[in-house]
Amino acid sequence: MSTSPLRDFVVAVTREVERDAAEAQRLAAVRAHLARLVARDDWLPDELAQPHPQHYRQYLLHADPLERFSVVSFVWGPGQRTPVHDHTVWGLIGMLRGEEVAQNFAYDAAGCLVPTGPAQRLRPGDVEAVSPTLGDIHQVSNAFDDRSSISIHVYGANIGAVHRWVYAPDGTRKPFVSGYSNTWVPNLWDRSKETT
Amino acid sequence: MSTSPLRDFVVAVTREVERDAAEAQRLAAVRAHLARLVARDDWLPDELAQPHPQHYRQYLLHADPLERFSVVSFVWGPGQRTPVHDHTVWGLIGMLRGEEVAQNFAYDAAGCLVPTGPAQRLRPGDVEAVSPTLGDIHQVSNAFDDRSSISIHVYGANIGAVHRWVYAPDGTRKPFVSGYSNTWVPNLWDRSKETT
Ligand SMILES: [Fe+3]
Ligand SMILES: [Fe+3]
Numbered sequence: 001m002s003t004s005p006l007r008d009f010v011v012a013v014t015r016e017v018e019r020d021a022a023e024a025q026r027l028a029a030v031r032a033h034l035a036r037l038v039a040r041d042d043w044l045p046d047e048l049a050q051p052h053p054q055h056y057r058q059y060l061l062h063a064d065p066l067e068r069f070s071v072v073s074f075v076w077g078p079g080q081r082t083p084v085h086d087h088t089v090w091g092l093i094g095m096l097r098g099e100e101v102a103q104n105f106a107y108d109a110a111g112c113l114v115p116t117g118p119a120q121r122l123r124p125g126d127v128e129a130v131s132p133t134l135g136d137i138h139q140v141s142n143a144f145d146d147r148s149s150i151s152i153h154v155y156g157a158n159i160g161a162v163h164r165w166v167y168a169p170d171g172t173r174k175p176f177v178s179g180y181s182n183t184w185v186p187n188l189w190d191r192s193k194e195t196t
Numbered sequence: 197m198s199t200s201p202l203r204d205f206v207v208a209v210t211r212e213v214e215r216d217a218a219e220a221q222r223l224a225a226v227r228a229h230l231a232r233l234v235a236r237d238d239w240l241p242d243e244l245a246q247p248h249p250q251h252y253r254q255y256l257l258h259a260d261p262l263e264r265f266s267v268v269s270f271v272w273g274p275g276q277r278t279p280v281h282d283h284t285v286w287g288l289i290g291m292l293r294g295e296e297v298a299q300n301f302a303y304d305a306a307g308c309l310v311p312t313g314p315a316q317r318l319r320p321g322d323v324e325a326v327s328p329t330l331g332d333i334h335q336v337s338n339a340f341d342d343r344s345s346i347s348i349h350v351y352g353a354n355i356g357a358v359h360r361w362v363y364a365p366d367g368t369r370k371p372f373v374s375g376y377s378n379t380w381v382p383n384l385w386d387r388s389k390e391t392t
């Protein structure tokens with residue numbers, strides 16, 4: 001197994017954030033790169049694909065040092081789900097393995113947080129977007145009760161440092177910073193064995 | 197132990213390589229950041245400080261995704277040394293732990309590679325430079341036969357991908373790409389526990 005598809009993705013997104021671009025253009029560009037990354041499932045190190053028995057895990061794959069973007073593997077064990085939460089920055093979700101179900105939420109005229117639109121089911125290769133512009137509050141579940149699912153997320157910040165919110169059914173919200181489940185990230189940069 | 201001094205260094209050097217600068221200005225800026233990093237020895241993870249019984253090790257600490265710079269911990273076991281070698285890009289060597297001895301080489305008028313100037317001894321906190329402009333060929337040794345020494349190197353490229361040279365005593369040279377001793381690098385980016 002080679003992590004070079006992940007390296008190629010990191011390089012492409014770094015080049016993208018080096019350019020000035022409006023959010024819609026940026027999302028379109030990163031979406032195309034992410035679609036290419038999740039079109040194959042032969043590059044994620046096993047160490048970053050392990051579920052936790054009690055709760056989902058978020059493993060950092062790469063953080064831009066200027067915190068313009070970050071890439072994580074989001075790993076659900078059987079039947080696990082997130083609380084209703086927001087992001088405060090743009091995000092793209094590329095389904096790698098298994099399937100997940102996402103339900104968007106928004107405030108109604110009475111100030112209540114309610115589901116909007118049908119739940120969406122993501123299958124391997126699918127890519128979806130969130131952002132404060134597009135709709136930023138959702139709840140995501142593993143579609144399966146009997147196996148893990150994994151999606152690759154890209155956020156427009158270091159998501160391990162972003163102050164954001166979890167929403168309770170009664171409409172109240174609590175602050176959180178998600179952090180990361182791993183203390184080591186893959187070394188993508190040994191190119192000594194490449195043929196020239 | 198916190199790796200945050202390494203993160204601060206990576207951020208500072210990334211900001212530096214984002215600016216246009218002549219080599220002398222770049223080296224002066226990075227030298228100041230590296231001097232600050234090696235002024236303390238409380239941040240290098242133990243996993244990246246382990247010597248190998250037979251040969252020195254080069255652990256990647258961070259690679260810029262656009263390969264404008266890389267940072268490594270260079271770990272000598274007792275009595276170990278490098279062959280005579282070059283870099284082809286600028287490099288800065290900051291002594292972290294123990295001591296090392298560096299001898300520069302250059303070609304003389306007859307085309308022979310000969311030592312130039314006295315050997316230099318680096319002590320914790322010292323920073324030295326190499327580059328094709330300043331003198332790029334040297335041999336470096338652990339100053340000690342009875343313990344490890346560690347220096348932190350910054351190069352103006354992904355040194356795990358640079359095609360460079362090792363020089364034999366008879367003046368012939370062989371190509372090499374150094375690669376890295378580690379397949380995982382530290383996750384510097386979990387800021388969820390920081391107080392705001
Ligand atoms: Fe989300
Ligand atoms: Fe060297």
Ligand SMILES: [Mg+2]
Nearest residue numbers: 122123125126
């Ligand atoms: Mg589809």
